[in-house]
Amino acid sequence: MQDNSGMIWNFTKMQGTGNDFIMLDGVRQPIHMTPERARALADRHFGIGADQILLVEEPLHPEADFRYRIFNADGGEVEHCGNGARCFARFVHEQGLSHRNPLRAEISTGLIVLEETGDGEVTVDMGQTRFEPADLHFDARGLETRACADDTLYRLDPPGHEGLMWSLVAISNPHAVLQVEDVDHYPVGAIGPAIESHPRFAQHVNVGFMQIVGRRHIRLRVHERGAGETLACGTGACAAAVAGLRRGLLANPVRVDTRGGTLHIDWEGGRLRMRGPAITVFNGQVDIDALTATTRGSTRT
Numbered sequence: 001m002q003d004n005s006g007m008i009w010n011f012t013k014m015q016g017t018g019n020d021f022i023m024l025d026g027v028r029q030p031i032h033m034t035p036e037r038a039r040a041l042a043d044r045h046f047g048i049g050a051d052q053i054l055l056v057e058e059p060l061h062p063e064a065d066f067r068y069r070i071f072n073a074d075g076g077e078v079e080h081c082g083n084g085a086r087c088f089a090r091f092v093h094e095q096g097l098s099h100r101n102p103l104r105a106e107i108s109t110g111l112i113v114l115e116e117t118g119d120g121e122v123t124v125d126m127g128q129t130r131f132e133p134a135d136l137h138f139d140a141r142g143l144e145t146r147a148c149a150d151d152t153l154y155r156l157d158p159p160g161h162e163g164l165m166w167s168l169v170a171i172s173n174p175h176a177v178l179q180v181e182d183v184d185h186y187p188v189g190a191i192g193p194a195i196e197s198h199p200r201f202a203q204h205v206n207v208g209f210m211q212i213v214g215r216r217h218i219r220l221r222v223h224e225r226g227a228g229e230t231l232a233c234g235t236g237a238c239a240a241a242v243a244g245l246r247r248g249l250l251a252n253p254v255r256v257d258t259r260g261g262t263l264h265i266d267w268e269g270g271r272l273r274m275r276g277p278a279i280t281v282f283n284g285q286v287d288i289d290a291l292t293a294t295t296r297g298s299t300r301t
Helices: 035-042 082-096 188-196 234-246 288-295
Strands: 010-014 019-025 052-057 066-072 103-107 110-118 121-125 143-148 150-154 163-173 174-180 206-214 217-224 227-228 254-259 263-266 271-277 279-287
Touching: 010 082, 019 082, 019 234, 035 052, 035 066, 035 288, 052 082, 082 103, 082 110, 082 121, 082 234, 082 271, 082 279, 121 279, 174 234, 188 206, 188 217, 206 234, 217 234, 217 288, 234 254, 234 263, 234 271, 279 288
Parallel strands: 019 052, 066 103, 174 206, 217 254
Antiparallel strands: 010 019, 010 279, 052 066, 103 110, 110 121, 121 271, 143 150, 150 163, 163 174, 206 217, 217 227, 254 263, 263 271
16 A cells, blocks of 8 residues: 655544544545554644544445445554444545445445435444354353343453443444443443453453433443543444343333434344434644654653
8 A cells, every 4th residue: 555655634524423533535545544643643632633533445345335444543443433434424425425325335344334314314224233252352251141131241340340240242343331320420431441451352342331211212421442431432322222122121213312412223123223413523634744743652632
C-alpha cells in the first residue's frame, strides 16, 4: 500500500448518538493507516478527537459495495462498530461514492447491510450473533455459571466487587453485559476497565451496564475496548438488548437510551437490526505526518 508521507488527508467528522468518528475516504485518496496515525487523529487535545477512525475502501469481497475498517482511539483495528456503520452509510451517500440504498459493507468478519430510511436515521442489519465463550476468545474454565432462561451467566469479580454475573455476546466484536439497578450511579469507571482487560478475555472486551426500565426499554452505559466509556455504543446496545431478551426480561423491539441518544434494536428470528441517527459535524483537511509528529509522545485522555 502506498505511503502517504507529506500528504493532506480530507476527512469528515461525524457522530451517532454522541459516539464520534473521523471518516476517511480511502477510495478517492490513498490512505495508509497505522496505529500511530490513528492515535494522533483521535487525540482530543493534540489531534482532531474521536472515539474511532472509520476508513472506507474498495471491497475485497465480490458481493460488497465497500470495505469498512474501524480503528479505536488506542490505534488498534477492531471488527465492528454499530454507530460507526450508520455514519459509514451516510458518509458514502453524502460524498457521492454510491447512491445504492441499501448498501452492503464488508467488515473483517463478513458482510453487513445498511439502509438510510429517509427520516434522518439509518438501519443496520448487524449480522450474526453468537454466545459461546470461544466466540469472544474467553476462557470460562472453572468459572461459576448460572442459567437464566436462554442465557448463561458467568461470574467475574473485579477488585472490590463480588458476585457479578455477566452475559456474553459476540456481535462481530465481543461484549460482556451486566444488569444493574441504577446505571447513573454504578461504578462504571472502576469496573469497566477491570473487565475490559481481564486476563480471561484474550482480545479484551467491551463492557456494558444495563438498567431495565420496562419490558421494551433499557438504559445503558458502555466502556468500549480501546476507547473508554463513550456516549453511546451501537454494538453494545445490540448486545445489551439481546442479553435482556435471552434472559426473558425484555420483549421486541427494545428502546436503548444511552448518554448520547436513543437507539432501537430488534432481534427476532435470528435477525438483529439497529436503527438510529447519523450526523455530519464538519469537513476538514489534516496534514497527517505533521499531526503525528505533534502528538507523538502525548497521552490521550
